[in-house]
Amino acid sequence: MKGIDGRYCIVGVGQTPYGKVPGMSQLAHNVLAIRNAIEDAGLEKDDIDGVLTKAPTSTFPMLWAPKVAEALRITPRVTGTLDQAGASNIGLIQYAISALALGQASYIAISYGDNPRSGTRTTYARPRGDDAAAGLFGAPSSYAMIARRHMHEYGTTHDQLANVAIAHRHHASMNPNAVFQDPITREDYEHSRFVAEPFRLLDCCPVSDGGAAYIVTTEERAKDLAKDPVYIEGIGQGHPAWDFFRRGDLATSGAAVSGEAAFRNAGLGPKDIDFCEIYDCFTIVPLVTLEEYGFCEKGEGGAFYEDQRTHVGGELPVNTSGGLLSETGMPGTQLVVEAVRQIRGEGGPRQVKDAEVGLVSQQGGIMTTHSTMIVSKG
Amino acid sequence: MTADQIVDPDFSAMADLVPDETELTAPFRAGLRAGEMRLQHCAACSEHQHPPESFCYACGSTDLEWQTVPGHGEVYSFVVVHQPYHVAFRDRLPYVVATVQLDEGPRMLGPIFDLEPSAVSIGMRVEPRFEAVSDEASVLLFEPEAS
Numbered sequence: 114m115k116g117i118d119g120r121y122c123i124v125g126v127g128q129t130p131y132g133k134v135p136g137m138s139q140l141a142h143n144v145l146a147i148r149n150a151i152e153d154a155g156l157e158k159d160d161i162d163g164v165l166t167k168a169p170t171s172t173f174p175m176l177w178a179p180k181v182a183e184a185l186r187i188t189p190r191v192t193g194t195l196d197q198a199g200a201s202n203i204g205l206i207q208y209a210i211s212a213l214a215l216g217q218a219s220y221i222a223i224s225y226g227d228n229p230r231s232g233t234r235t236t237y238a239r240p241r242g243d244d245a246a247a248g249l250f251g252a253p254s255s256y257a258m259i260a261r262r263h264m265h266e267y268g269t270t271h272d273q274l275a276n277v278a279i280a281h282r283h284h285a286s287m288n289p290n291a292v293f294q295d296p297i298t299r300e301d302y303e304h305s306r307f308v309a310e311p312f313r314l315l316d317c318c319p320v321s322d323g324g325a326a327y328i329v330t331t332e333e334r335a336k337d338l339a340k341d342p343v344y345i346e347g348i349g350q351g352h353p354a355w356d357f358f359r360r361g362d363l364a365t366s367g368a369a370v371s372g373e374a375a376f377r378n379a380g381l382g383p384k385d386i387d388f389c390e391i392y393d394c395f396t397i398v399p400l401v402t403l404e405e406y407g408f409c410e411k412g413e414g415g416a417f418y419e420d421q422r423t424h425v426g427g428e429l430p431v432n433t434s435g436g437l438l439s440e441t442g443m444p445g446t447q448l449v450v451e452a453v454r455q456i457r458g459e460g461g462p463r464q465v466k467d468a469e470v471g472l473v474s475q476q477g478g479i480m481t482t483h484s485t486m487i488v489s490k491g
Numbered sequence: 492m493t494a495d496q497i498v499d500p501d502f503s504a505m506a507d508l509v510p511d512e513t514e515l516t517a518p519f520r521a522g523l524r525a526g527e528m529r530l531q532h533c534a535a536c537s538e539h540q541h542p543p544e545s546f547c548y549a550c551g552s553t554d555l556e557w558q559t560v561p562g563h564g565e566v567y568s569f570v571v572v573h574q575p576y577h578v579a580f581r582d583r584l585p586y587v588v589a590t591v592q593l594d595e596g597p598r599m600l601g602p603i604f605d606l607e608p609s610a611v612s613i614g615m616r617v618e619p620r621f622e623a624v625s626d627e628a629s630v631l632l633f634e635p636e637a638s
Contacts, residue, residue: 238576240508241600242600243541243542243600244508244509244510244600244630244631245508245509245510245577246505246508246509246579246624246630246631247588247599247600247601247602247631248572248577248580248586248588248601248602249570249572249588249600250572250574250576250577251574251576253574254570254572254574254588257570258568258569258570258588258590259568261568261569261570261613262567262568262613265568265613306573307571307573307585308573308574309570309571309572309573309574310570310571310573310585310608311570312570358567358568358590358598358599358600359597359598363567363568363590
């Protein structure tokens with residue numbers, strides 16, 4: 114088996130409504146997002162010969178990708194579900210590229226869809242650690258443990274966390290798909306209730322229904338489709354892997370390792386990036402991630418978010434759609450969709466000027482897994 | 492269970508949260524009931540570990556023994572929970588949950604009750620506290636180290 118040759122592209126993106134969407138099953142969010150992505154690419158449903166998924170977080174069914182394929186009424190040559198939680202959305206693209214390079218498939222659909230807001234959301238409040246009697250429930254409490262440690266080590270402030278919530282909401286105010294479109298002020302942040310200190314409600318992403326999907330193919334096949342292809346320049350992974358409270362340094366993530374691999378793979382560095390779409394389930398995460406990617410020194414993430422530096426029109430626009438915090442609380446697939454739209458110039462009022470190269474950061478668990486992808490206009 | 496173990500009604504609501512005891516966790520859980528911190532110790536590499544396993548996480552040896560240890564340590568990080576996630580904690584809101592770096596090596600999670608959250612800080616010395624939640628089970632908490 115030889116190394117991977119050629120270039121690979123994302124040629125179609127699709128989504129279903131985000132937020133509270135009663136009446137839509139997990140399957141509907143996956144299938145309809147994929148159908149929208151197929152239409153966006155100018156393909157036919159029967160062109161799809163690979164289906165890859167991240168399993169719905171709220172129920173984690175077995176053999177989910179074959180189920181989605183059945184509901185699409187196709188019999189693909191490649192299926193699979195990757196268990197890296199939020200990082201799967203890029204890990205699956207890496208798997209798709211390997212299947213394309215091996216000649217196993219031609220057009221691969223990747224999807225995520227779930228309905229935890231309208232259906233069951235118990236998984237989002239499950240106990241963390243070895244024993245529920247420790248009193249730690251839900252993701253906010255665990256990420257708050259990380260935030261407290263980052264504040265202790267680097268002097269990160271509540272004001273700096275607020276900047277993240279405010280900046281991402283600013284972008285969501287220009288995004289008709291966003292769950293939260295009303296801008297927020299520092300006062301709104303300070304008046305939002307505590308969930309798990311140091312986190313207030315506005316430090317936390319919502320629990321949302323929704324689906325998003327993309328189609329990956331070879332450069333050769335990408336050329337004659339409906340839209341200009343978006344090129345995948347580099348992918349990296351890095352997995353701290355241990356349960357968060359046992360990790361050596363809680364104020365770090367897998368972004369350093371994953372980012373270094375993606376930049377090396379792409380032959381690019383932080384200075385080449387025009388915009389970022391960063392997994393922002395909680396306000397602390399983009400700060401840690403930007404530091405570890407090398408956009409600023411370790412510990413300086415809070416300062417980096419000041420002076421509207423990350424706004425569209427600023428030095429490095431971050432989370433142009435509003436991210437998990439304000440567009441939709443889904444685990445990350447939507448960030449890939451937004452990066453594709455930005456490269457294509459489909460961002461409307463939130464479009465980044467001259468968006469040639471973008472970076473997508475995905476992570477899962479409690480900073481347990483991490484993946485990075487760099488995309489470009491080619 | 493010790494003969495004089497009395498369940499404080501304030502803690503009985505936590506009984507539902509205690510996982511079923513297994514062959515692996517039984518010595519640790521017996522320690523909690525006896526008011527002691529018991530950890531696995533590897534005879535080959537001298538590491539203490541938690542949660543219990545049939546092998547040493549550090550070196551893979553299966554030559555493990557249970558030791559009763561002080562279990563003191565320092566707060567590595569903590570949160571103040573305001574959200575009513577579970578009925579057992581509803582009357583304690585807001586309450587502190589700490590990640591504690593034990594002197595023996597392992598890190599553990601545990602609540603710190605009966606202390607103003609503002610009195611908790613990273614680096615603070617703590618020691619284990621044991622409370623019976625039913626006739627069969629006790630749970631681990633932490634409290635400031637007695638000076």
